Amino acid sequence: MSDEISRRVREVVAATFGVPVESLTADSGDQTIEAWDSLNQIHLIVALEGEFGISLEPEDAIALTTVAAIEHAIRDLKA
Amino acid sequence: MPAAVRPALESEIPRIAEFLASRLKGEGGPARYRRYLEYRWPVDRPDVGIVIEDGDEIRGFIGAIYSDRVIADRVHRFCNLTSIAVDESHRKLTLSAFGQLLKRKDTTFTNFSGSEAVQKIFDFFKFKHRPGERAIVPITGAGIPRRVLRRVKVTTDLDQIIPMLGPTERKIAEDHASYRCAQLVIEREDHRSHVIAVRRGRGLKVFADVLYASDRQLLVEELASIQPSLVRSLGTLLVGVDRCWMPAPPRLSFVYAKLRPTYARSPVLEIGDVDLLYSELVPMSGDR
Numbered sequence: 001m002s003d004e005i006s007r008r009v010r011e012v013v014a015a016t017f018g019v020p021v022e023s024l025t026a027d028s029g030d031q032t033i034e035a036w037d038s039l040n041q042i043h044l045i046v047a048l049e050g051e052f053g054i055s056l057e058p059e060d061a062i063a064l065t066t067v068a069a070i071e072h073a074i075r076d077l078k079a
Numbered sequence: 080m081p082a083a084v085r086p087a088l089e090s091e092i093p094r095i096a097e098f099l100a101s102r103l104k105g106e107g108g109p110a111r112y113r114r115y116l117e118y119r120w121p122v123d124r125p126d127v128g129i130v131i132e133d134g135d136e137i138r139g140f141i142g143a144i145y146s147d148r149v150i151a152d153r154v155h156r157f158c159n160l161t162s163i164a165v166d167e168s169h170r171k172l173t174l175s176a177f178g179q180l181l182k183r184k185d186t187t188f189t190n191f192s193g194s195e196a197v198q199k200i201f202d203f204f205k206f207k208h209r210p211g212e213r214a215i216v217p218i219t220g221a222g223i224p225r226r227v228l229r230r231v232k233v234t235t236d237l238d239q240i241i242p243m244l245g246p247t248e249r250k251i252a253e254d255h256a257s258y259r260c261a262q263l264v265i266e267r268e269d270h271r272s273h274v275i276a277v278r279r280g281r282g283l284k285v286f287a288d289v290l291y292a293s294d295r296q297l298l299v300e301e302l303a304s305i306q307p308s309l310v311r312s313l314g315t316l317l318v319g320v321d322r323c324w325m326p327a328p329p330r331l332s333f334v335y336a337k338l339r340p341t342y343a344r345s346p347v348l349e350i351g352d353v354d355l356l357y358s359e360l361v362p363m364s365g366d367r
Contacts, residue, residue, distance in 0.1 A: 030171040038165075042174070065171075
């Protein structure tokens with residue numbers, strides 16, 4: 001389950017920012033992905049909500065700035 | 080050291096204004112943005128906005144114009160978001176900067192000037208919005224002034240207006256008194272409307288933009304009665320009225336749809352309750 005979430009998160013992140021999925025690690029995020037800006041982060045949140053059928057509060061979503069943080073948040077929501 | 084996202088202090092207004100003038104490139108240079116942020120109505124302001132700072136350099140700013148207003152017998156804290164600019168290199172911090180301001184859940188946030196990119200951010204933060212459309216009515220377009228036909232009185236002298244008003248409207252009148260706003264009161268039988276308008280637009284499209292009317296229906300019904308006063312005080316032959324207040328604009332009028340939408344997020348108020356007072360549109364009008 002965890003591996004499945006991790007795989008799907010990374011696919012969404014890769015598609016949103018136009019980076020190879022193989023290049024992503026748990027630490028990948030706003031400090032490492034050049035295309036990461038406010039509008040792309042919004043696109044990412046919308047894509048994650050669609051992919052996982054979840055709804056994120058904007059104030060919580062703005063803290064999701066690494067792959068690890070996103071995976072952690074989705075696991076919590078899916079638990 | 081990583082870039083910081085933090086509240087901006089009043090003492091920083093001069094350098095923030097320089098930053099905004101260089102990024103937004105509006106007319107008036109830094110003085111224009113100082114004017115917005117040095118608004119004069121009394122309010123306990125926690126900050127002048129949020130700044131993104133990297134080293135000693137400002138790399139982004141979201142301006143905040145605060146006010147406390149009584150609506151339906153309750154005091155509401157308002158924050159008009161204005162003068163928003165973030166360098167491309169630091170846009171990964173934009174949402175965090177908005178988040179710092181928007182965490183105040185008791186505040187009604189407004190914006191009347193957001194770019195398309197900023198509007199997407201407001202949508203993300205679940206702001207409501209409505210078009211910034213105005214019904215533009217020429218001086219001859221609203222028909223015969225009804226005061227010719229029945230008793231309508233229009234008062235335009237602020238010294239006479241202020242004693243006529245109740246406490247809530249009086250505070251609004253006084254808070255806007257030092258700016259180049261046209262203020263007037265329409266009286267008809269038992270009805271009264273306090274109206275505030277400013278001059279907006281340029282060239283042939285200069286118009287008196289009605290920011291506020293305490294009785295919107297009376298304003299619309301008596302528009303012809305106040306147009307001569309607006310010509311005298313603002314020098315405009317056109318009056319702009321929120322399209323939502325005027326579903327059936329009078330003959331010769333037209334709809335001006337190029338103004339930015341109104342965005343608002345409030346714990347209690349509806350977007351229809353939001354008017355344009357206490358925003359950057361007021362200091363933009365100049366001094367009386």
